[in-house]
Amino acid sequence: MNINFLINKNMQKLLLLLVLVGALRPARAQTPAAPGPDTILRRDGQEIQGRVVVLTPTELRYLPAAPAPPDTLALPVAEVFLIRYANGTREVLPPAPAAGAPADPLAGLGTRQRDSLGRRDAATHYRTPGAFWGAAGAAFGASPVYGIAVPIVLSAKPVKPVNFQAPDQTLLLDPSYQHGYQQQANSTKRKQAWAGYATGTGAWAVLFGALLIAVASSWH
Structure with missing residues (x-):
């Protein structure tokens, strides 16, 4: 057998073996690049x-x-x-509140909760004696027939924000709180106006009855 042929044959096997070893050798893991700052x-x-x-x-x-x-x-x-x-x-990042600025008293409250708080504060703090005495005076002085116009007008006019009386006036800057306060204040004003009208009507009826009795007595 030819020696050169055997050598070439062995060299081809060796090269093939090296190629196979290189192909089966696991690739070196690449080091991930360090993240930027x-x-x-x-x-x-x-x-x-x-x-x-x-x-x-x-x-x-x-x-x-x-x-x-x-x-x-x-x-x-x-x-x-x-x-x-x-x-x-x-x-x-949101800006920090200014030094000395008061904390938001409505923080964490939803729209309905703010509205409800406004109604509660109006029921507690809002007072409208003028509506009561105005309607009472009209019913007593002009008679219930003519005086009824006063509570009707007072009930139709909403309370002006300048007359709101809140425990903290800054609360009135919130639209939801102010809406609830407005609704309750209007309701309170209506009730006071009609309560005054009823009081004035009662006083007028008593006076009118007393006058009738006096007139009837004078005829005897």
């Missing part, structure tokens, strides 16, 4: 590069980008406008 945009326009570690309602802690020391730093949330994370998402 987050960007913290302050309200004064300054940008800070780093990685956000903790975000609370009052404080933002972050790890600054190299070559800064590898220690977390803190920023008040009130000084941060926006966070642009390395994955492309953004988070805009």
